[in-house]
């Protein structure tokens with residue numbers, strides 16, 4: 001059975017699309033490579049609207065599944081509270097991520113993602129689709145980060161590895177719980193479609209992405225992370241508690257900032273739940289803007305079915321008379337399609 005890393009091996013990248021800028025060496029002048037044409041003003045006056053409107057789901061609520069269904073239909077995102085992830089663990093991951101991103105560029109490059117690799121230090125995977133670079137550096141982890149971490153810290157990598165491994169373990173359990181609630185909201189409680197969910201012997205597709213957005217000399221000309229949807233079933237995001245940056249796109253409204261809600265994790269529907277729900281759930285388009293004074297960190301945990309699993313719009317999720325909008329596709333083939341086409345991957349498998 002192929003892993004997510006093996007799928008990415010078929011889509012090697014050029015080093016110029018892997019190596020981040022040495023942000024610490026940038027003075028007050030933006031390098032042209034990072035100036036986005038027509039980016040203009042990223043601020044939004046919708047902050048209050050967002051604060052009151054993005055659904056907040058309490059995982060202890062007995063009706064959580066129903067609330068999540070409504071949130072996935074109307075928004076494709078929600079803030080999750082009482083999720084059970086210990087604040088202490090989140091702090092540890094923050095400390096370790098900060099320790100890594102604060103290293104001199106030379107040191108960080110020791111963990112550089114290889115051209116055919118999926119894990120390690122580098123720019124966002126979506127970089128080749130844009131003519132300008134993003135104001136961002138990342139570290140992708142799938143399971144143990146030991147191989148990369150010991151290159152960076154030959155004698156002091158254990159605390160980084162421990163924090164990242166424990167965080168992924170807890171995130172996996174949480175993602176399973178949330179996925180089960182979402183499937184239940186589609187009337188899928190058992191059966192072939194979710195036979196992989198929660199199984200200890202079947203490898204689900206997961207990745208932990210540590211994101212760092214350094215402070216920027218001209219935030220209005222830079223892009224933290226360009227607009228994209230996630231390839232996952234769902235994504236669980238922790239973001240720095242006091243710094244805005246993430247924005248979601250709402251039809252008829254435009255870009256809305258997602259202010260961090262203290263203690264909450266932010267969940268968004270990815271392409272795969274959009275497909276499985278036959279487009280009932282929105283795979284929300286999102287981006288990240290940067291700020292002029294502070295570095296922002298976020299940790300995205302991507303969760304999906306095993307790579308061999310074939311997804312199709314679920315029959316039970318379809319009301320009678322509805323037709324499937326997408327063709328069936330194996331997770332690995334969809335990941336490949338997205339690696340090649342980014343914005344068009346879903347339209348390629350759409351049934352006209």
Ligand SMILES: O=C(O)CCC(=O)C(=O)O
Pocket residue numbers: 209211225230237239245246286288297298300
């Ligand atoms: O930094 C964020 O808030 C979002 C990160 C994100 O969208 C991603 O890693 O896919």
Ligand SMILES: [Fe+2]
Pocket residue numbers: 228229230286300
């Ligand atoms: Fe994302």
